[in-house]
Amino acid sequence: MAAADQPAATGAEPTAVRAERIVKRFGPTLALDRAQLSVRPGEAHALVGRNGAGKSTLVSVLTGMERPDEGTVTFSDEPAPGYGDTAAWQRKVACVYQKSMVVPDLTVAENLYLGRFQGTARIRWRALREDARALLAEYGVDVDPQTRAKDLTVEQGQFVEIARALSFGARLIILDEPTAQLDAGGIDRLFTKLLELRRQGVAFLLISHHLQEVYELCDTVTVFRDARHVVTAPVAELPKDELVAAMTGDAEAGPPERARGAVPAPRPGRETGPGAEPVLRTEGLARAGEFDPLDLVVRPGEVVGLAGATASGNTAVGETLVGLRKPDGGRVAVRGRAVRPGSVPHAIDAGIGYVPEDRHRQGLVLGRSVAENATLTVADQLGPFGTVLPSRTRAFAQRMITSLDIKTSGPGQPVSGLSGGNQQKVVIARALAREPSVLVAIRPTAGVDVKSKDSLLGVVREVAAAGSGAVIVSDELDDLRVCDRVLAFFHGRVVAEFGSDWSDHGLVAAMEGMADRETAASAAVEAGHGAEQARENAGIEGKEGSQS
Numbered sequence: 001m002a003a004a005d006q007p008a009a010t011g012a013e014p015t016a017v018r019a020e021r022i023v024k025r026f027g028p029t030l031a032l033d034r035a036q037l038s039v040r041p042g043e044a045h046a047l048v049g050r051n052g053a054g055k056s057t058l059v060s061v062l063t064g065m066e067r068p069d070e071g072t073v074t075f076s077d078e079p080a081p082g083y084g085d086t087a088a089w090q091r092k093v094a095c096v097y098q099k100s101m102v103v104p105d106l107t108v109a110e111n112l113y114l115g116r117f118q119g120t121a122r123i124r125w126r127a128l129r130e131d132a133r134a135l136l137a138e139y140g141v142d143v144d145p146q147t148r149a150k151d152l153t154v155e156q157g158q159f160v161e162i163a164r165a166l167s168f169g170a171r172l173i174i175l176d177e178p179t180a181q182l183d184a185g186g187i188d189r190l191f192t193k194l195l196e197l198r199r200q201g202v203a204f205l206l207i208s209h210h211l212q213e214v215y216e217l218c219d220t221v222t223v224f225r226d227a228r229h230v231v232t233a234p235v236a237e238l239p240k241d242e243l244v245a246a247m248t249g250d251a252e253a254g255p256p257e258r259a260r261g262a263v264p265a266p267r268p269g270r271e272t273g274p275g276a277e278p279v280l281r282t283e284g285l286a287r288a289g290e291f292d293p294l295d296l297v298v299r300p301g302e303v304v305g306l307a308g309a310t311a312s313g314n315t316a317v318g319e320t321l322v323g324l325r326k327p328d329g330g331r332v333a334v335r336g337r338a339v340r341p342g343s344v345p346h347a348i349d350a351g352i353g354y355v356p357e358d359r360h361r362q363g364l365v366l367g368r369s370v371a372e373n374a375t376l377t378v379a380d381q382l383g384p385f386g387t388v389l390p391s392r393t394r395a396f397a398q399r400m401i402t403s404l405d406i407k408t409s410g411p412g413q414p415v416s417g418l419s420g421g422n423q424q425k426v427v428i429a430r431a432l433a434r435e436p437s438v439l440v441a442i443r444p445t446a447g448v449d450v451k452s453k454d455s456l457l458g459v460v461r462e463v464a465a466a467g468s469g470a471v472i473v474s475d476e477l478d479d480l481r482v483c484d485r486v487l488a489f490f491h492g493r494v495v496a497e498f499g500s501d502w503s504d505h506g507l508v509a510a511m512e513g514m515a516d517r518e519t520a521a522s523a524a525v526e527a528g529h530g531a532e533q534a535r536e537n538a539g540i541e542g543k544e545g546s547q548s
């Protein structure tokens with residue numbers, strides 16, 4: 001491996017932060033085992049590792065949220081503040097999460113000065129707004145200070161958080177999956193802003209499962225595996241396959257591991273292919289202001305992608321299919337049977353399995369165990385006469401834990417103690433538990449590590465191979481690669497239809513609104529399909545324009 005180990009402190013160059021020999025235990029779990037990390041001023045440093053490797057735990061230690069059992073943290077070679085001294089920590093470091101932590105009902109100005117009011121002195125609102133305006137201008141953030149935080153876009157929220165942290169004096173900003181909810185333009189603007197700030201000496205620690213981002217944005221990368229520091233190296237000296245190998249512990253990255261056993265074997269008599277009865281069909285399905293009437297057909301054995309950037313309508317379609325949103329018009333049928341609109345329980349009963357985007361709000365009961373969460377949708381099958389047998393629940397959950405490679409101390413562990421990526425696997429386990437006819441997954445691999453991503457997407461393919469169908473709603477190209485065909489949404493309409501041989505460029509252009517259906521059809525023809533075939537492949541029935 002070309003990678004060098006963490007350079008020893010020379011004393012010549014101060015570090016923005018240095019963590020040494022950090023040990024952190026949660027009950028029997030050793031989350032950090034003598035872990036180390038140092039970040040230089042002005043550096044963009046990536047911290048990567050598989051789900052459960054200890055990244056978030058280190059962030060908690062570096063931001064003063066968790067006290068380590070052993071080890072030391074220094075900022076600019078000075079000891080870290082005492083644990084509990086929040087104000088002192090704020091002057092050193094801040095973590096910007098995917099979901100902005102600002103108080104939603106307060107204005108931007110109020111959020112910026114939160115926690116800074118002293119004693120009982122009257123707050124001078126006009127001066128506060130002026131100060132906020134000046135502060136935002138200083139950091140080049142184009143947001144009106146009187147906007148309520150809840151009305152900010154994800155991108156604006158992140159910028160406000162960064163400005164707030166810098167105004168406290170912090171010179172180290174930790175970004176936890178910052179691009180997960182940004183579209184291409186937002187990512188560009190974030191990257192530009194970070195570059196500007198780095199020139200002023202601000203250091204960034206980026207936690208990401210998007211390895212491409214690591215290469216585009218960072219100059220140094222640290223890999224954690226199983227609670228330990230494995231390697232720190234300049235990104236230019238660590239090719240992607242070596243980086244993945246360091247994360248997984250494999251000598252070579254090797255072929256993706258496949259999760260086995262989570263998916264039932266194909267059912268005899270279940271036909272697949274173009275002639276088979278659709279597992280899912282929508283006719284004229286629509287929601288005003290969100291998406292135009294959509295006729296969609298998913299046949300057994302098929303994985304169909306609904307691609308689109310934020311607010312393109314693809315997520316709204318997915319959430320309407322699973323009953324979370326009520327359509328204004330049109331119908332949904334599973335294996336020919338109509339599904340009652342706008343009802344999640346009916347959708348589940350009809351055979352629609354659902355993997356939500358926001359697992360915290362829609363997916364999991366955090367205080368409950370892995371076993372209880374994984375079996376929430378099948379409680380009726382776990383014992384006679386409405387009872388739930390704990391032994392059956394545990395056995396069922398154990399099968400899911402093994403087949404989806406969920407890193408947990410066992411079926412009884414509360415889900416709140418799992419890492420983010422492992423929580424996502426529990427959500428998928430739950431969706432699969434009922435052996436759905438069609439699985440609808442919205443950004444299913446958000447926050448999931450590179451190896452588990454392959455394995456989860458492999459599970460989706462297996463669901464299809466077993467005679468069901470799947471719909472993947474995502475803007476992640478890796479999610480869409482497993483699809484047999486992809487419909488690209490823009491402004492609530494399907495603007496392009498692709499077979500499985502789309503190019504990154506073509507699909508991204510379509511999602512950005514730079515392709516219309518004609519271009520897509522000609523792209524399909526160029527790729528060797530007839531135009532009719534391209535339309536047929538796309539499963540769009542009825543006359544041209546039925547979706548517009």
Ligand SMILES: Nc1ncnc2c1ncn2[C@@H]1O[C@H](COP(=O)(O)OP(=O)(O)OP(=O)(O)O)[C@@H](O)[C@H]1O
Binds near residue numbers: 051055419
């Ligand atoms: N509050 C907690 N209680 C119990 N165990 C915990 C707690 N927080 C973390 N852990 C355990 O510590 C280990 C490290 O988790 P951590 O969240 O730091 O991983 P991670 O690298 O951030 O993973 P991901 O990429 O999935 O977010 C995991 O085994 C996790 O289950």
